[in-house]
Amino acid sequence: MIISSQPANLSGTSSAHMSEEGVESDCSCVGVAVAVGESAATTTAGAGTGAGVGLMMGRAARQMQTHAMEAEKPPTPPPPPTPATATTTTTTTAAKTTTHRASLTRPASESELLVGTGTSGTSSSGGGRPGHRKSSLALALTPEDDSMDVYQRNLMDLKYPTVLPPNPQLKALLVFHKSDSICEVVTLACQRHQLDVTLVKSKEEALETLHKSYATAQCYHLIIIDARSTKGLDAEHIARTIRHTHGHHLTTIIAVCKKSFFEKDDALIALLDAGVNRCIAETTNLTLCSVELKQILHSIIRPHNVMSTQQALYTALHRLKEVVLITDDVLRIQYANRATERLLNMRLDEIISKPLGDIFVSDLSTISEQGKSIKEFDGILMVRRKNQESIPMHVRVVPVACIGSAPTHLIFNFDIPGGGMDFIATLPQPKEAPRGSLHSVRRCSFDVRSIASDGLRRTSLAKLTSLPLEAPITKIINLLSQVQENCSADEARLIDKVLDFLKREGLYSPQMKEIRTDDPIATDLIGALLTGPSVYSSRRSSNDSIIRTGNSTRTATIVPAKMKANPIIMELLEESLKWDFDIFKLEEITDYHPLLYLGMEMFRRFDVFATLNIDENVCKAWLAVIEAHYHKSNTYHNSTHAADVMQATGAFITQLASKDMVMDRMDEATALIAAAAHDVDHPGRSSAFLCNSNNPLAILYNDLTVLESHHAAITFKLTLGDDKINIFKNLDKETYKSARSTIIDMILATEMTRHFEHLAKFVSVFGNEMEPRELVQSEEETSILMRRMLIKVADVSNPARPMQYCIEWARRIAEEYFMQTDEEKQRHMPIVMPMFDRATCSIPKSQIGFIEYIIQDMMHAWDGFIDMPELITCMQINYSQWKKYDEQGVNTLADIMAKQPPVGNKSSSSK
Ligand SMILES: Nc1ncnc2c1ncn2[C@@H]1O[C@@H]2COP(=O)(O)O[C@H]2[C@H]1O
Structure with missing residues (x-):
């Protein structure tokens, strides 16, 4: 006695709604996968577009037209089953039990076998070798009889080739609490049908075995659970759990129940609801059990295999470049492939279930009439796209009967009159993975063979695909390509654009075209x-001479200045962590040694002496030497700027700590050191200038990150070059290596050509709702991003300082730019920023541009992270002030300075 479940276990695939008749009908009209020429088999997702039609038609359809109706004839009936003989069933040793093997591999006795063979199914007949399945063709083409000669006969009968379903060695997992006689009979029945049997005794063991089988892609096709009593095993629970286990939603689950269960249906229905496909009654009769099993193999497991073949065909159809639409007999659209979406410029949900009349301008009555009389249509129809544009299409309509003789579906196959596919070319192209990505190479493995005529190229591509290399960007591109498989035409187009950008070089590099071209100051600055400097190299004049900058021989002559215990300095330094700290006053009262004083204060506050395990005097000497290597003659890039950046760094570290984002002591120390040294030996000219003038530094660093490379290199050259100033000398090797790497990374991060790259990365990690630690980045990677942003913001924080300081910094940088322009003019060099000409420059405009394009977003991102609203407030006040000056025509340095109250006692460097 058997109670069958609904074939609910088939749901979840697009083939779910197919009747078996539908499946059989399919065999007459496939061929798409071959026509598409893509690796359909590799893609299982995406084909399930919701169509409930088991019919296919593609390029092959054209040649098939004349045979189409023939194809609708019922398939050739399979020959009757061949009676099995006793001698054909002596193959029970096939089973490879992995668990409790000893109890299962007992060969069946002759008598048992004789009893069991009378009515058993046929697939084990024919002398099949133990553990070896017969030709897959047999199962595929002759569902009711798999002997080779029958297969050949049927193949001859088939007008159109079919796609063979997979035919793996079937594996059965038996979950029996104990190996009693029932368990033995089930085992023997499985072995009789050449199933590879594994026996387990508990739910845990069963799930572990299933997990392993999934992990090794060796899933079980059949699971038989002992459901006779809930004492040993809770079959209902096991079935439910299995259904929720990865890879087992389609596995066939059978429950062996007590005979008495079949008298009241509650228990059986509960099992079926839990995901069991069929309940069978316990029996010690091997024949009965074997027949039950054979029926299960035929009625459940084989259709699953056939269904999986349909999935491959759906995938092929979905990828087809030709437009294919399938309607039901009343012309409601049941299926549309992706080419249809592109043609109509509509999403799938706008197409499916709609009356066909919605997309055709032409009268369709002829088609439906002809459909009823089972004739084909071949002619021109006007198709209406989403934008109401009408286009003539050559349409062929083939009626198909799935059940009975009346057509149940109509297949529409479109192309352009005259065969020109130019129209399609103007639409978004099929979603191919970007060229060059490993994904594209993999997906197009068939194409590789056909396109690459020379074997060498083929081999190298094949090698490429097997390399375990995949950049994160490739992963992103692959993921997006996967998304494209199933999205609407509009979304696909947008993703195309995204992919286009992703494939470009310099992902995070700013695009000049985004800068307003009518704003020359902004454009210049x-x-x-x-x-990068390369843009200027073509403008380099031939008579440029090599200049030497800096003075790298100062080390020996530096004598650390005696620090005066000046109460005014000490009082000022009390405020050294405040955002409105007066760095210009410190510059003045320390006699232009702000870095030494501020540096010592910061080192003391953040316990750097202890962190580096170094004497205070070494630090003092180090600061003095570093300060001495800042050029006093620079109006902006002097040691006051270094002290300012160090002060901002200290303020940020303090704020981070107050927000529970404490940096470790070494990170604090390295950040302060990087800040102090980040512009050391700056020549007061930009990298572009150095490149244009063939400066030795530009030559040394190949025009790349010239100044920042120099600042980092000279920092270590000076530090390691003199034991008296070597602040790292007591660090162990590993700690030093890591500190050095952090300092170099931070100094290099101040290079402005990578500004947007750093900002974008920072925002993508910290601007996210998710906790940074939940993102792909490691903790170390996120802390690198944070440190880079910290020094960058500190470096260009001057527009977000209180207004009088902001204006003074603007004056200093403008003056330095002017001096560069002066020299460029004088030496007939390319002028890097022509607008920074002291005679004509508008300082407010330059500051407005600088804030708008560089500072604003960065400050908001940083404030969002660190929570320092005073940065934003100051920046906004300054911005309004610059706007006001601009409106008032207060442009030159002189005009602006005339409006300011005195700041400190301006030095020669700040005049
Ligand atoms: N207020 C400002 N106006 C214009 N440019 C600035 C201003 N502050 C900093 N900069 C520029 O930003 C750059 C940051 O890196 P540098 O310190 O090498 O050089 C800096 C200047 O070129």
Whole structure:
């Protein structure tokens, strides 16, 4: 006695709604996968577009037209089953039990076998070798009889080739609490049908075995659970759990129940509801059990295999470049492939279930009439796209009967009159993975063979695919390509654009075109800051001479200045962590040694002496030497700027700590050291200038990150070059290595050509709702991003300082730019920022541009992270002030300075 479940276990695939008749009908009209020429078999997702039609038609359809109706004839009936003989069933040793093997591999006795063979199914007949399945063709083409000669006969009968379903060695997992006689009979029945049997005794063991089988892609096709009593095993629970286990939603589950269960249906229905496909009654009769099992193999497991073949065909159809639409007999759209979406410029949900009349301008009555009389249509129809544009299409309509003789579906196959596919070319192209990505190479493995005529190329591509290399960007591109498989035409187009950008070089590099071209100051300044020096190289004049900058022989002559215990300095330094700290006053009262004083204060506050395990005097000497290597003649890039950046760094570290984002002591120390040294030996000219003048530094660093490379290198050259100033000398090797790497990374991060790259990365990690630690980045990677942003913001924080300081910094940088322009003019060099000409420059405009393009977003991102609203407030006040000056025509340095109250006692460097 058997109670069958609904074939609910088939749901979840697009083939779910197919009747078996539908499946059989399919065999007459496939061929798409071959026509598409893509690796359909590798893609299982995406084909399930919701169509409930078991019919296919593609390029092959054209040639098939004349045979189409023939194809609708019922398939050739399979020959009757061949009676099995006793001698054909002596193959029970096939089973490879992995668990409790000893109890299962007992060969069946002759008598048992004789009893069991009378009515058993046929697939084990024919002398099949133990553990070896017969030709897959047999199962595929002759569902009721798998002997080779029958297969050949049927193949001859088939007008159109079919796709063979997979035919793996079937594996059965038996979950029996104990190996009693029932368990033995089930085992023997399985072995009789050449199933590879594994026996387990508990739910845990069963799930572990299933997990392993999934992990090794060796899933079980059949699971038989002992459901006779809930004492040993809770079959209902096991079935439910299995259904929720990865890879087992389609596995066939059988429950062996007590005979008495079949008298009241509650228990059986509960089992079926839990995901069991069929309940069978316990029996010690091997024949009965074997027949039950054979029926299960035929009625459940084989259809699953056939269904999986349909999935491959759906995938092929989905990828087809030709437009294929399938309607039901009343012309409601049941299926549309992706080419249809592109043609109509509509999403699938806008197409499916709609009356066909919605997309055709032409009268369709002829088609439906002809459909009823089972004739084909071949002619021109006007198709209406989403934008109401009408286009003529050559349409072929083939009626298909799935059940009975009346057509149940109509297959529409479109192309352009005259065969020109130019129209399609103007639409978004099929979603191929970007060229060059490993994904594209993998997906197009068939194409590789056909396109690459020379074997060498083929081999190298094949090698490429097997390399375990995949950049994160490739992963992103692959993921997006996967998304494209199933999205609407509009979304696919957008993703195309995204992919286009992702494939470009310099992902995070700013694009000049985004800068307003009618704003020459912004164009000049931002262009000079954000683009590499190469843009200027073509403008280099031939008579440029090599100049030497800096003085790298100062080390020996530096004598650390005696620090005066000046109460005014000490009082000022009390405020050294405040955002409105007066760095210019410190510059003045320390006699232009702000870095030494501020540096010592910061080192003391953040316990750097202890962290580096170094004497205070070494630190003092180090600061003095570093300060001495800042050029006093620079109006902006002097040691006051270094002290200012160090002060901002200290303020940020303090704020981070107050927000429970404490940096470790070494990170604090390295951040302060990097800040102090980040512009050391700056020549007061930009990298572009150095490149244009063939400066030795530009030659040394190949025009790349010239100044920042120099600042980092000279920092270590000076530090390691003199034991008296070597602040790292007591660090162990590993700690030193890591500290050095952090300092170099931070100094290099101040290079403005990579400004947007750093900002974008920071925002993508910290601007996210998720906790940074939940993102792909490691903790170390996120802390690197944070440190880079910290020093960058500190470096260009001057527009977010209180207004009088902001204006003074603007004056200093403008003056330094002017001096560069002066020299460029004088030496007939390319002028990097022509607008920074002291005679004509508008300082407010330059500051407005600088804030708008560089500072604003960064400050908001940083404030969002660190929570220092005073940065934003100051920046906004300054911005309004610059706007006001601009409106008032207060442009030159002189005009602006005339409006300011005195700041400190201006030095020669700040005049
Ligand atoms: N207020 C400002 N106005 C214009 N440019 C600035 C200003 N502050 C900093 N900069 C530029 O930003 C750059 C940051 O890196 P540098 O310190 O090498 O050089 C800096 C200057 O070129």
